[in-house]
Amino acid sequence: MKSVVIFNTAVSSENLGDQIIMESVNREINSVIDKNTFLLDLSTHAGFNRKYNNFLKESDFSIIGGTNILSSQFNLVSWRNQFCVGYWNSKYMHDVILIGTGWGSKNKEVKPNAKKFYKKILSKEAVHSVRDSMSLKKLTDIGIKNVVNTGCPTLWQLTPEKCQKIPRNKSSKVVTTITDYLMDYEKDFLMLRTLISEYEEVFLWVQGSEDYKYFCSLPLEITQKISLIPPRLSSYDEFLNNNEVDFIGTRLHAGIRAMQKNKRTLIISIDNRAREMGKDFNLNILEREHMSELKNIINSSLETSVELAKNEIEKWRNQFKP
Template sequence: MTKLITILDTSIGSYNMGDYIVVDGVRSQLKQILPSADMFVTAPTHEVIAEHSRKMIAQSEYAFVAGTNLLNSSQNIGGGSQWRLRFKDVMELRDLILMGVGWGDYQGKPNFRAKFIYNKILSKQYWHSVRDAYTKEKLAQIGITNVINTGDMTLWGLTPDVTSQIPVAKGKEVITTITDYRADPKNDELMLATLIRNYEKVYLWIQGHQDEIYFDSLSSEYTEKIIKIDPSLEAYDHFLMNNDDLDFVGTRLHAGIRAMQKGHRTLIIGVDNRAIEMQKDFAINVLRRSNLAELETIINGTLDSMLTLNFEGISQWKRQFIDE
């Protein structure tokens, strides 16, 4: 019988290329963990799940929820959340397994609806993998304790052997990102001005659908000196792989992690809970945007890319699925 694996895919219907980076990491890891799986199929999270997808999930040996900021203290039924769950979904979906999933933002204690929904649909048999200690704490507040803080799957391949090969000294050129939904023109222009002053060339990758509109609204004193890269993951990967003496400095977390995967010195400008919490847990290079006065000193100094990943926890999570 065909072994079916479902990925609840957070990139379906997403304007954010970061979701595609996350799901790429999920697929890569699952293919290593489950090499004998016959078929990987997907179902949406940002859009309504159809009857066919619910049946497919029910027939799957495992159903994994791909990472990103999917969980929320005020999770609703029917809309208003990243995870578009209807009443029928909550009643029928069972045994979903989190894989590198994080909490939406810094929020209060999860409400009754969130507690009811997540306890209904998430597996009680398997360990869940979450992105950071903050997410693990939030789940514990609603009684879900079969949780391991593995970090985001996009980090799992960044072993000491890999990160030790990333340069520690500043490159000649830099690629940056900005974040439309965390707009801060004053500080974003300060970041761009600092990069222009300290690198021979500055490039911009458009990760989110509205990023370019926001970027173009900033002062032309800075934007006219920056070269745009096409807003596709393929274009970004090609650029990273064909430019050696290149740093990443920008506000998009997964653009930064992708740069690390391709061997580039990276500093993420922290604008939300994701980068800040992953810095606390795993020592990713993050500078809070409120501290941008320090940026010039940091980029001109040495920057170590070694991480403090929970490799024991990652292995524990993987082992529960490895084929005998």
């Protein structure tokens, strides 16, 4: 029986967006990998002990699922890496396949240790999938050419038919998000104040472990006018399923989840993730620096027209066919 390791980016994550990503990653894995294959999940956040090294060594291949897990640095000590793998674990890794992964930082030069690590663990025969053109360039620049830009798997079912079901005109309610690790009090205050002035009801989903703490640090004149959605993906889904609502916020995958649920969505870009994917796949993006434009966008017709990389997606899927 074949065995495959799934490097699960949602286990032990402080960001519930990783659960959204892994749901789509698992959907794709289950659709392309033979049902008789034994799958073992290992956490990319918490790492794993020597007990699993032999399973890694004997596995047929491994898959890394989404997120900004690729990095320009690789430290010998696992806990210092974005992907919690160190030198000793990496010795047992082989034939790793990427699906919808991204690069954590655009501007940093890829260090020799990182280049060596990726060239050692990544499959030289398989087709790797990354989430944006910047990540594609990073890998090709270090000599890894068997890569296609598919976008994140969370986008793969946002077909033209699906996008046509998403309203263009504003709702009376809006759900938003803020981001604990890239705070901008002035711009986030302006975003929330604009939402309060333009919508009858404003809700905030707590996606990150420190988002609530950040929310509580904002002025009471803002926070007392916003209703909280509990920090569970199931709670967010239930809210989206039972409300006609727009999404406007800084969390990329909270926005993509809203699109999956047929909600009018505007993602406030605060880093390279939303910026690069927005550019590549025509997502509705507003840079946080341009927050003064938000009111006009809210009150305008907003079309959703995601441009899927159909050929690249099929190329990644088809490699698993017998």
